[in-house]
Amino acid sequence: METYTALRAFADSWHLLFMFLFFIGMVLFVLRPGSRRLHDESASMIFRNDDRPAPEPQPSRSEESR
Numbered sequence: 043m044e045t046y047t048a049l050r051a052f053a054d055s056w057h058l059l060f061m062f063l064f065f066i067g068m069v070l071f072v073l074r075p076g077s078r079r080l081h082d083e084s085a086s087m088i089f090r091n092d093d094r095p096a097p098e099p100q101p102s103r104s105e106e107s108r
Contacts (some may be wrong), residue, residue, distance in 0.1 A: 071077075 072081075
């Protein structure tokens with residue numbers, strides 16, 4: 043049996059099944075209960091060392107005309 047043919051048969055059957063199961067496993071891992079805190083922490087990590095104060099809110103045009 044040729045190497046290419048053997049690898050092609052493996053990729054068409056078992057590797058496809060493995061990749062599908064891996065994908066389903068990753069989706070279940072991300073959506074598991076209790077992972078919200080970890081994802082929220084990762085999402086706000088970029089702002090952790092931000093020393094600048096928050097900008098002042100700009101008054102709307104209706105407040106300026108008063």
